Amino acid sequence: MASARVTLTVTDSDGEQTVALSSPNKVIWPVEGADGITKAEYADYVQQVSAPFLAANGHRPVSLERFRDGIAGEQFFSKNPPKGTPDFVDAVEVTYNSGRSHPQIVLNRASAIVWAVQMNTVVFHPWASLAADTDNPVELRIDLDPQPGTGIAEAVVAAHELRAVLREAGLEVFIKTSGNRGLHVFCPIVPEWEFLTVRHAVIAAGRELERRMPDRVTMNWWKEERGERIFVDFNQANRDRTMAGAYSPRAIPGAPVSTPIHWDELDDVDPKRFTVRSIPARLAEIGDPWAELQRAPGRIDTLLEWWERDVDNGLGELSFPPEFPKMPGEPPRVQPSKKVAANWDENGNPIED
Structure with missing residues (x-):
């Protein structure tokens, strides 16, 4: 039985x-062959990693993925501060793609992270922008998502080539495990472009990667067209689309953590080794591989030139997530196998009868 409240x-x-x-x-979290990880142990973990955690996830809007009774229990998200939120947990007004605005949680201190653990948060999902300017991202983020038939080994190969692409565009490149099967590639950028523009930069980088590795990488939004390739999830660059933050656990048995790594660790990386129980010792031994993440933010001008080049060559906008409003130039929101060309106009809008 769970024990009583402690302070x-x-x-x-x-x-x-x-x-x-x-x-x-x-x-x-249940842990195979060992005692499960308790709420108290998790609270101790977030205190031990609070400095690098806040450097990566603090001072920005964050969504909390919460579970009522461990990772097997009911799952839901908190964005705006719930009733009774203490005054050491901050918030910022944000605008969503629907045009609605409301306050969203901001974590600026270790006690706020512990409060989130008390609220049964398992996964932290930070925005790519800071609370001081929620409209303009400070990071270009690319999610390398293995599709069925592929895994971390294939993602590693794609990540190395993506690093080369982004370096050619003049960006410094950082990497972390997703905490599951994929990899997350981050480039710090100056906050001069809003989310849709940064998304176009991500699409440009992904298309260049796909040209170089057509049999291993895909930009196809529809799963039926991806095959056994690594999907470059360009839609993670949208406003209010987030991925697990650095040093955040995932809702997977064993409590794997989305972990920043050095590039020379990538070839031998085993994401399962990075857990709530192993990360504090790792940080004590090697420090935070992302300690210099925001030291010298770059610019996306070259990627935007690539975007314009591709548009001039007939490659335009790509699909948005289904919860987004219909966007200018977006392709039809229908699976290719179900699309009847006569039912759609040249702008991707359905033709009314």
Whole structure:
């Protein structure tokens, strides 16, 4: 049975803060061949990794993926601060693709992360923009997503070539495991472009990668067209589309963590080794591979030139996620195998009877 509430004293940069933790002995993650990871152990983990965690995920809007009873329980997302949110948890007003605006949670101190654990958060999903300017990303993010028949080995090969592409565009490139089967590639950028423009830069990079590795990489949005290739998920660059943050666990048995790595670690990477139980010792031994992430943000001018070149050559807008409003120049939102050409106009809009 889960134990009663305890009170933790958390050290923030500006002093100490007490945070109540209910059910500290509740198991959040089962671990094969070992005791499961409890809520108290998770709260201890986030305190140990709070500095690199906040460097990567703090001071920006974040969505909390919460589970009522461990990772096997009901899952839901929190974006705006719930009733009773303490004053050491910040918020910022954000605008979504629908045009709606409301406050979204911002984590700026270790105690706020522990509060999120108390609220049964398992996965942290930070925006690519900061609270000081939510409209313009400070990172170009590319999700390399293995499709059925592929895995981490194929993602590693694609990541090396993607690094070469992005370096040719004048960007510094960082990488982390997704915490599951894929890899996340990040480039720090100056916040001079809004999300849709950054998305076009991501599409340009992905198309260049696809040209170089057509049998291994795909930009096809529809799953039926991807085959056994690595999908470059360009839509993760959209406003309010997020991926698991650096040092965030995933809702997978064993508590794997989305972990920044050095490029010379990539070829031998085993994402399963990076867990809530192993990351503190890793940080103590080698430090944070992303410590210099925001030291010298780059520009996406070259990628945008590639985008315009491709548009001039007949390659235009790509599909948006289904929850987005219909976007200018977007292809028809229908699976290719179900598309009847006569039912769609040249702008991708259905023709009314």
